[in-house]
Amino acid sequence: MSISKWFFAEWYDLLNSVVESKVIPYRQLTAGKSQGDTLEIGSGTGANLPYFVSAKSLTMLEPDIHMMKKLIARVNSSGKDVQIVKSFGENLPFEDNCFDSVVTTLVLCMVEDVEKVISEIYRVLKPGGKFFFYEHIVAESLRGRMLQHLLDPMWKLATTGCHLKRDILGIIEGTPYTEVEHQTFNLNVGIPITIPNIVGSASK
Ligand SMILES: C[S@@+](CC[C@H](N)C(=O)[O-])C[C@H]1O[C@@H](n2cnc3c(N)ncnc32)[C@H](O)[C@@H]1O
Secondary structure: OHHHHHHHHHHHHHHHOOOHHHHHHHHHOOHHHOOEEEEEEOOOOOOOHHHOOOEEEEEEEOOOHHHHHHHHHHHHHHOOOEEEEOOOHHHOOOOOOOEEEEEEEOOOOOOOOHHHHHHHHHHHEEEEEEEEEEEEOOOOOHHHHHHHHHHHHHHHHHOOOOOOOOOHHHHHHOOOOEEEEEEEEEEEOOOOOEEEEEEEEEEO
16 A cells, blocks of 8 residues: 555646646635634645635644655745644544634545544634535436446545545535535546536534
8 A cells, every 4th residue: 555655646746737727726715715723634745735825824734654745845845834744634633623724625535534534623623613625526416426436446546545426515514514605516627527526615
């Protein structure tokens, strides 16, 4: 698994460059909207770094050492003051009620226990704080879900653990967040398959 993780981290920015221009508006709607003391979970190589324009303080959490190496390099060359923490979203090493904003982009598909991560985010948010998310999700149509079901095992292998068919919105709505606002849409990546996505926010 470690070699595949190294490989995924090594090629992530290049692979992502195929869709990055389409993803930028959603980085702006999540990282770009965060304010105050901000935590990003699963920062990867730091693709959201330029979009945290209103954060008072920024903590970037990443469990994977190969991603972390790239993240540290990007943060260092940005000259921004960022706290980088090596940890998992399932067990956030922070006290209750300490962040104004928490951001995930393309992460909840990869975590081991998505319910636990979403409830940990709720725990560390201050009352009134906001969780901003941009994720790909389970398809609405039966045909889409069948396709996701077929592709899921191969996709998980190729991406070191990304799940195609998670009901992220259902899980957020099953946690005591208030004011859940979201748009769902299909991201067209230039191939005949479109990818169901969600972008939104939820308050504590
Ligand atoms: C597809 S990448 C997304 C990176 C970045 N957020 C972006 O938008 O480009 C998913 C990231 O989630 C991280 N990740 C995987 N499992 C995690 C977990 N349990 N807790 C926190 N991050 C995790 C991976 O190491 C990887 O860096």
